[in-house]
Amino acid sequence: YIQNYNDSSYDRIEIVPGVFAEYTGHPHKKFTMVAGIRADYHNLAGMQITPRLHLKFDPSEKTAIRVSGGRGFRYANIFTESSMLFANSREVIISPDLDAEVAWNYGGSVQQKFKFLKHPALLVIDFFRTDFENQVLIDFDTPGKLKIYNQRGRSFANSLQADISIEPFDRFNIRVAYKFYDVQSLYNGQMKNRPLVPRHRAFINLAYALPFDKWMLDFTAKWLGATRMPSRYDENSTGLYILEPESYTKPFFIFNTHITRKFRRVDVYAGVENIANFMQHHPIISAENPFGPNFDASLIYAPTDGRTIYGGLRIKI
Numbered sequence: 001y002i003q004n005y006n007d008s009s010y011d012r013i014e015i016v017p018g019v020f021a022e023y024t025g026h027p028h029k030k031f032t033m034v035a036g037i038r039a040d041y042h043n044l045a046g047m048q049i050t051p052r053l054h055l056k057f058d059p060s061e062k063t064a065i066r067v068s069g070g071r072g073f074r075y076a077n078i079f080t081e082s083s084m085l086f087a088n089s090r091e092v093i094i095s096p097d098l099d100a101e102v103a104w105n106y107g108g109s110v111q112q113k114f115k116f117l118k119h120p121a122l123l124v125i126d127f128f129r130t131d132f133e134n135q136v137l138i139d140f141d142t143p144g145k146l147k148i149y150n151q152r153g154r155s156f157a158n159s160l161q162a163d164i165s166i167e168p169f170d171r172f173n174i175r176v177a178y179k180f181y182d183v184q185s186l187y188n189g190q191m192k193n194r195p196l197v198p199r200h201r202a203f204i205n206l207a208y209a210l211p212f213d214k215w216m217l218d219f220t221a222k223w224l225g226a227t228r229m230p231s232r233y234d235e236n237s238t239g240l241y242i243l244e245p246e247s248y249t250k251p252f253f254i255f256n257t258h259i260t261r262k263f264r265r266v267d268v269y270a271g272v273e274n275i276a277n278f279m280q281h282h283p284i285i286s287a288e289n290p291f292g293p294n295f296d297a298s299l300i301y302a303p304t305d306g307r308t309i310y311g312g313l314r315i316k317i
Contacts, residue, residue, distance in 0.1 A: 032056040040073075045100040048073050062113040069106030076101055076136040078148055085138055085146065088296040095149035102133040107159075119167040130157040140195065140298065141187040141230040143243060154186040171210070177203040193228045196301050200225030200251075216260040225251045227301045232285070233294055249301055252278050270311035277307040 018040035025033045034054040041047050052070030059065070076098070079086070086092070107128030114121050132155040139147040163177040179201045183194040193199060202223040209216045226248040233243060258271035280302035286294040 030058045036070075042073075042100065044075065045073060048100070048102075064111040065108065066111075067108035069104070071102070071104050073100045073102045078136060078138065082138050084300075085140060085298045088146070088298045089291075089293050090140065090144055090146040090296070093145060093147045095147075097150070098136055098148070099134055099150050101135050103130050103135070104133070105130045116166045117168055119169070121164070121166040124163045125161070127158075127160045129159075132156065135185070137185055139185075139187060141192070141246075143231050143233045144293070151186060154191070156184060158182040171208060173205075173207045175203075175205045175207075179203075195228050195230045196299070198225045198227045198251075198301075214262055216262070218258040220256045222254045222256075223251065224254075224302075229299060229301070232296065232299070252302060254278060254303065265316045267314040267316075268311075269313070271309075273308040273310070274303055274306060279303055279306050 018038055020036065020038045022034065022036040025035075027033065032055070035052070037049065037051045039047070039049055050071045050073060052068070054068045055066065057065045078094075078098075105128060107126065109124060109126030112123045114123070132151070132153070134150055134152050135155040137149060137151040137155065139149070158180070159182075160180040161177065163175070165173065165175045167173050181197060181199055181201065183197050184191050185194060186192075200223075204221045206219045207217070229247050229249060231244060231246045253276060255275040256271065256273045257275065258269065260267055260269040280300060283297070283300045283302075283304050285296040285299065286292055287297075289295060
Protein backbone atom coordinates (compact mmCIF):
# COMPACT_ATOMS: atom_id res chain seq x y z
CA TYR A 1 0.00 0.00 0.00
CA ILE A 2 1.03 3.64 -0.41
CA GLN A 3 0.32 6.41 2.06
CA ASN A 4 1.14 10.04 1.38
CA TYR A 5 1.27 12.61 4.19
CA ASN A 6 1.75 16.19 3.08
CA ASP A 7 2.66 18.96 5.47
CA SER A 8 4.94 21.97 5.15
CA SER A 9 7.26 20.52 7.81
CA TYR A 10 6.58 16.79 7.53
CA ASP A 11 6.46 14.93 4.21
CA ARG A 12 6.38 11.18 3.89
CA ILE A 13 5.49 8.50 1.35
CA GLU A 14 5.27 4.91 2.56
CA ILE A 15 5.56 1.91 0.25
CA VAL A 16 5.24 -1.47 1.97
CA PRO A 17 5.30 -4.70 -0.03
CA GLY A 18 5.07 -7.76 2.21
CA VAL A 19 4.40 -11.46 2.54
CA PHE A 20 2.43 -13.24 5.25
CA ALA A 21 2.18 -16.84 6.42
CA GLU A 22 -0.19 -18.31 8.99
CA TYR A 23 -0.69 -21.72 10.56
CA THR A 24 -3.75 -22.87 12.51
CA GLY A 25 -3.46 -26.10 14.46
CA HIS A 26 -5.52 -28.19 16.88
CA PRO A 27 -3.09 -30.45 18.75
CA HIS A 28 -5.96 -31.31 21.09
CA LYS A 29 -9.71 -30.82 20.90
CA LYS A 30 -9.46 -28.33 23.75
CA PHE A 31 -6.41 -26.51 22.40
CA THR A 32 -6.10 -24.17 19.44
CA MET A 33 -2.97 -22.48 18.15
CA VAL A 34 -2.65 -19.77 15.51
CA ALA A 35 0.90 -18.79 14.54
CA GLY A 36 1.74 -16.17 11.97
CA ILE A 37 4.72 -14.28 10.64
CA ARG A 38 4.89 -11.34 8.29
CA ALA A 39 7.85 -9.91 6.41
CA ASP A 40 7.62 -6.36 5.08
CA TYR A 41 10.14 -4.30 3.22
CA HIS A 42 9.39 -0.70 4.10
CA ASN A 43 11.01 2.01 2.01
CA LEU A 44 11.73 4.00 5.19
CA ALA A 45 12.06 1.34 7.91
CA GLY A 46 13.75 -1.36 5.86
CA MET A 47 13.03 -5.04 6.42
CA GLN A 48 10.63 -5.69 9.29
CA ILE A 49 9.78 -9.17 10.62
CA THR A 50 6.60 -9.30 12.73
CA PRO A 51 5.73 -12.68 14.28
CA ARG A 52 2.50 -13.38 16.19
CA LEU A 53 1.26 -16.31 18.27
CA HIS A 54 -2.23 -16.95 19.69
CA LEU A 55 -3.06 -19.86 22.00
CA LYS A 56 -6.47 -20.86 23.33
CA PHE A 57 -7.23 -23.55 25.87
CA ASP A 58 -10.76 -24.63 26.85
CA PRO A 59 -10.48 -26.76 30.00
CA SER A 60 -14.29 -26.90 30.18
CA GLU A 61 -17.33 -25.63 28.31
CA LYS A 62 -17.53 -22.67 30.70
CA THR A 63 -13.86 -21.70 30.78
CA ALA A 64 -11.60 -20.25 28.10
CA ILE A 65 -7.97 -19.24 28.53
CA ARG A 66 -6.21 -17.19 25.85
CA VAL A 67 -2.56 -16.19 25.55
CA SER A 68 -1.03 -14.13 22.76
CA GLY A 69 2.13 -12.25 21.92
CA GLY A 70 3.91 -10.69 19.00
CA ARG A 71 5.76 -7.81 17.45
CA GLY A 72 4.44 -4.88 15.43
CA PHE A 73 5.67 -1.74 13.72
CA ARG A 74 4.17 1.34 12.15
CA TYR A 75 4.94 4.94 11.26
CA ALA A 76 3.06 7.40 13.46
CA ASN A 77 0.90 10.03 11.75
CA ILE A 78 1.54 12.59 14.45
CA PHE A 79 -0.72 15.38 13.21
CA THR A 80 -3.96 13.48 12.74
CA GLU A 81 -3.49 11.09 15.68
CA SER A 82 -2.69 13.84 18.20
CA SER A 83 -4.33 16.89 16.68
CA MET A 84 -5.82 17.96 20.04
CA LEU A 85 -2.33 18.41 21.51
CA PHE A 86 -1.54 21.16 18.99
CA ALA A 87 -4.35 23.47 20.21
CA ASN A 88 -1.99 25.81 22.03
CA SER A 89 0.75 28.37 21.59
CA ARG A 90 3.60 26.02 22.42
CA GLU A 91 6.70 25.96 20.27
CA VAL A 92 6.55 22.71 18.27
CA ILE A 93 9.91 20.96 17.97
CA ILE A 94 9.93 17.86 15.75
CA SER A 95 12.96 15.61 15.55
CA PRO A 96 14.10 15.40 11.91
CA ASP A 97 14.75 11.65 12.09
CA LEU A 98 11.53 10.10 13.39
CA ASP A 99 11.72 6.34 12.99
CA ALA A 100 9.05 3.66 12.88
CA GLU A 101 7.41 2.72 16.16
CA VAL A 102 8.31 -0.86 17.10
CA ALA A 103 6.82 -2.75 20.04
CA TRP A 104 6.32 -6.18 21.54
CA ASN A 105 2.87 -6.93 22.96
CA TYR A 106 1.95 -9.96 25.04
CA GLY A 107 -0.61 -11.05 27.58
CA GLY A 108 -3.65 -13.19 28.10
CA SER A 109 -7.20 -13.45 29.33
CA VAL A 110 -9.45 -15.81 31.28
CA GLN A 111 -13.18 -16.08 30.55
CA GLN A 112 -15.41 -17.91 33.01
CA LYS A 113 -19.14 -18.57 32.66
CA PHE A 114 -21.11 -19.41 35.81
CA LYS A 115 -24.54 -19.23 37.43
CA PHE A 116 -25.67 -16.38 39.69
CA LEU A 117 -29.07 -16.88 41.34
CA LYS A 118 -29.74 -19.51 38.67
CA HIS A 119 -29.09 -17.00 35.88
CA PRO A 120 -26.11 -16.91 33.47
CA ALA A 121 -23.13 -14.73 34.38
CA LEU A 122 -19.76 -14.02 32.80
CA LEU A 123 -16.39 -12.99 34.26
CA VAL A 124 -13.51 -11.85 32.04
CA ILE A 125 -10.04 -10.89 33.30
CA ASP A 126 -7.28 -9.87 30.92
CA PHE A 127 -3.78 -8.45 31.18
CA PHE A 128 -1.57 -7.15 28.37
CA ARG A 129 1.80 -5.43 28.32
CA THR A 130 3.45 -3.48 25.53
CA ASP A 131 7.21 -2.84 25.52
CA PHE A 132 8.39 -0.29 22.97
CA GLU A 133 11.69 -0.75 21.19
CA ASN A 134 11.02 2.70 19.78
CA GLN A 135 8.12 5.08 20.32
CA VAL A 136 7.42 8.46 18.78
CA LEU A 137 6.79 10.43 21.95
CA ILE A 138 4.77 13.63 21.96
CA ASP A 139 6.22 15.39 25.00
CA PHE A 140 4.50 18.46 26.42
CA ASP A 141 6.12 18.20 29.87
CA THR A 142 8.34 21.20 29.15
CA PRO A 143 6.37 24.45 29.65
CA GLY A 144 5.96 26.41 26.44
CA LYS A 145 7.23 23.58 24.22
CA LEU A 146 5.80 20.54 22.47
CA LYS A 147 8.60 18.16 21.56
CA ILE A 148 8.22 15.13 19.26
CA TYR A 149 11.09 12.67 19.19
CA ASN A 150 12.12 9.00 19.26
CA GLN A 151 12.25 7.28 22.61
CA ARG A 152 14.06 3.96 22.49
CA GLY A 153 13.45 1.21 25.00
CA ARG A 154 12.05 3.44 27.75
CA SER A 155 8.29 3.32 27.19
CA PHE A 156 5.81 0.66 28.27
CA ALA A 157 2.11 0.15 28.91
CA ASN A 158 0.39 -2.29 31.27
CA SER A 159 -3.34 -2.89 30.98
CA LEU A 160 -5.32 -4.97 33.49
CA GLN A 161 -9.10 -5.23 33.16
CA ALA A 162 -11.75 -7.19 35.00
CA ASP A 163 -15.31 -7.33 33.69
CA ILE A 164 -18.28 -9.14 35.22
CA SER A 165 -21.80 -9.38 33.84
CA ILE A 166 -24.62 -10.88 35.92
CA GLU A 167 -28.40 -11.18 35.67
CA PRO A 168 -29.92 -11.26 39.19
CA PHE A 169 -33.39 -11.79 37.74
CA ASP A 170 -35.07 -11.93 34.35
CA ARG A 171 -34.43 -8.97 32.03
CA PHE A 172 -32.23 -7.13 34.55
CA ASN A 173 -28.52 -7.06 33.70
CA ILE A 174 -25.64 -5.65 35.74
CA ARG A 175 -22.22 -5.10 34.22
CA VAL A 176 -19.25 -3.92 36.29
CA ALA A 177 -15.74 -3.30 34.97
CA TYR A 178 -12.45 -1.99 36.34
CA LYS A 179 -9.33 -1.08 34.38
CA PHE A 180 -5.81 -0.35 35.58
CA TYR A 181 -3.83 1.42 32.87
CA ASP A 182 -0.17 2.03 33.65
CA VAL A 183 1.45 3.94 30.77
CA GLN A 184 4.92 5.33 31.40
CA SER A 185 7.61 7.07 29.38
CA LEU A 186 10.83 8.93 30.08
CA TYR A 187 10.27 12.68 30.54
CA ASN A 188 13.28 14.92 31.22
CA GLY A 189 15.27 11.96 32.50
CA GLN A 190 12.54 10.59 34.78
CA MET A 191 10.00 7.81 34.24
CA LYS A 192 6.51 9.28 34.63
CA ASN A 193 2.92 8.40 33.90
CA ARG A 194 1.63 9.64 30.55
CA PRO A 195 -0.17 12.99 31.02
CA LEU A 196 -3.97 13.03 30.70
CA VAL A 197 -4.18 9.22 31.02
CA PRO A 198 -5.88 8.10 34.27
CA ARG A 199 -4.37 4.99 35.84
CA HIS A 200 -7.67 3.79 37.30
CA ARG A 201 -11.10 3.58 35.66
CA ALA A 202 -14.33 1.89 36.69
CA PHE A 203 -17.70 1.39 35.07
CA ILE A 204 -21.12 0.08 36.09
CA ASN A 205 -24.17 -0.35 33.88
CA LEU A 206 -27.66 -1.30 34.99
CA ALA A 207 -30.12 -2.29 32.26
CA TYR A 208 -33.73 -3.42 32.65
CA ALA A 209 -36.36 -4.29 30.06
CA LEU A 210 -40.02 -5.16 30.44
CA PRO A 211 -41.44 -8.15 28.52
CA PHE A 212 -41.21 -7.79 24.73
CA ASP A 213 -38.86 -4.80 25.34
CA LYS A 214 -41.77 -2.37 25.50
CA TRP A 215 -39.89 -0.31 28.08
CA MET A 216 -36.09 -0.29 28.27
CA LEU A 217 -34.19 1.55 31.03
CA ASP A 218 -30.46 2.05 31.24
CA PHE A 219 -28.20 3.71 33.85
CA THR A 220 -24.41 4.08 33.58
CA ALA A 221 -21.85 5.38 36.05
CA LYS A 222 -18.21 5.95 35.05
CA TRP A 223 -15.39 6.74 37.47
CA LEU A 224 -12.04 8.11 36.36
CA GLY A 225 -9.11 8.26 38.75
CA ALA A 226 -6.43 10.89 39.19
CA THR A 227 -4.70 12.10 36.02
CA ARG A 228 -1.23 13.63 35.83
CA MET A 229 -1.12 17.18 34.49
CA PRO A 230 2.25 18.39 33.12
CA SER A 231 4.02 21.52 34.30
CA ARG A 232 2.91 24.68 32.51
CA TYR A 233 3.08 28.45 32.57
CA ASP A 234 0.18 30.41 34.02
CA GLU A 235 -0.57 34.08 34.43
CA ASN A 236 -1.05 35.63 37.88
CA SER A 237 -3.00 38.75 38.85
CA THR A 238 -0.11 41.04 37.98
CA GLY A 239 0.02 39.80 34.40
CA LEU A 240 3.35 37.99 34.90
CA TYR A 241 3.86 34.39 33.84
CA ILE A 242 4.62 31.91 36.60
CA LEU A 243 5.49 28.21 36.52
CA GLU A 244 2.71 25.88 37.65
CA PRO A 245 4.33 22.63 38.85
CA GLU A 246 3.21 19.16 37.86
CA SER A 247 -0.05 18.15 39.57
CA TYR A 248 -2.74 15.46 39.67
CA THR A 249 -6.45 15.94 39.10
CA LYS A 250 -9.11 14.73 41.50
CA PRO A 251 -11.09 11.58 40.61
CA PHE A 252 -14.63 12.16 39.36
CA PHE A 253 -17.86 10.38 38.36
CA ILE A 254 -19.99 10.74 35.24
CA PHE A 255 -23.61 9.52 35.36
CA ASN A 256 -25.86 8.89 32.34
CA THR A 257 -29.35 7.45 31.98
CA HIS A 258 -31.57 6.49 29.05
CA ILE A 259 -35.16 5.25 28.64
CA THR A 260 -36.92 3.91 25.54
CA ARG A 261 -40.58 3.15 24.90
CA LYS A 262 -41.20 0.90 21.90
CA PHE A 263 -44.37 0.91 19.82
CA ARG A 264 -45.08 -1.07 16.67
CA ARG A 265 -43.20 1.20 14.25
CA VAL A 266 -41.98 4.02 16.48
CA ASP A 267 -39.47 4.13 19.34
CA VAL A 268 -39.63 7.14 21.65
CA TYR A 269 -36.56 7.77 23.81
CA ALA A 270 -35.18 10.30 26.28
CA GLY A 271 -32.15 10.57 28.48
CA VAL A 272 -29.80 12.66 30.56
CA GLU A 273 -26.03 12.81 30.17
CA ASN A 274 -23.71 14.05 32.91
CA ILE A 275 -26.51 14.02 35.49
CA ALA A 276 -24.27 15.43 38.25
CA ASN A 277 -23.29 18.35 35.98
CA PHE A 278 -19.56 17.77 36.56
CA MET A 279 -17.30 19.92 34.40
CA GLN A 280 -13.67 20.92 34.24
CA HIS A 281 -13.48 24.54 35.33
CA HIS A 282 -11.49 26.90 33.08
CA PRO A 283 -10.37 24.13 30.70
CA ILE A 284 -8.73 26.58 28.27
CA ILE A 285 -5.79 28.47 29.68
CA SER A 286 -5.64 32.14 28.68
CA ALA A 287 -8.84 31.78 26.62
CA GLU A 288 -9.20 35.57 26.50
CA ASN A 289 -5.89 35.84 24.64
CA PRO A 290 -5.88 33.06 21.99
CA PHE A 291 -2.86 34.52 20.17
CA GLY A 292 -0.83 35.03 23.33
CA PRO A 293 2.13 32.91 24.42
CA ASN A 294 0.20 31.24 27.25
CA PHE A 295 -2.86 29.99 25.32
CA ASP A 296 -3.42 26.25 25.82
CA ALA A 297 -6.54 24.22 25.00
CA SER A 298 -4.82 20.82 25.07
CA LEU A 299 -4.98 20.07 28.82
CA ILE A 300 -8.60 18.92 28.97
CA TYR A 301 -9.21 15.82 31.10
CA ALA A 302 -12.94 16.04 31.98
CA PRO A 303 -16.24 17.05 30.33
CA THR A 304 -16.59 20.64 29.22
CA ASP A 305 -20.35 20.31 28.67
CA GLY A 306 -22.69 20.25 31.65
CA ARG A 307 -25.89 18.31 32.14
CA THR A 308 -27.53 17.48 28.80
CA ILE A 309 -31.18 16.42 28.44
CA TYR A 310 -32.23 14.92 25.12
CA GLY A 311 -35.14 13.12 23.50
CA GLY A 312 -36.24 11.83 20.14
CA LEU A 313 -37.91 9.10 18.17
CA ARG A 314 -37.01 6.42 15.67
CA ILE A 315 -39.42 5.45 12.92
CA LYS A 316 -39.25 2.02 11.29
CA ILE A 317 -40.23 1.99 7.64
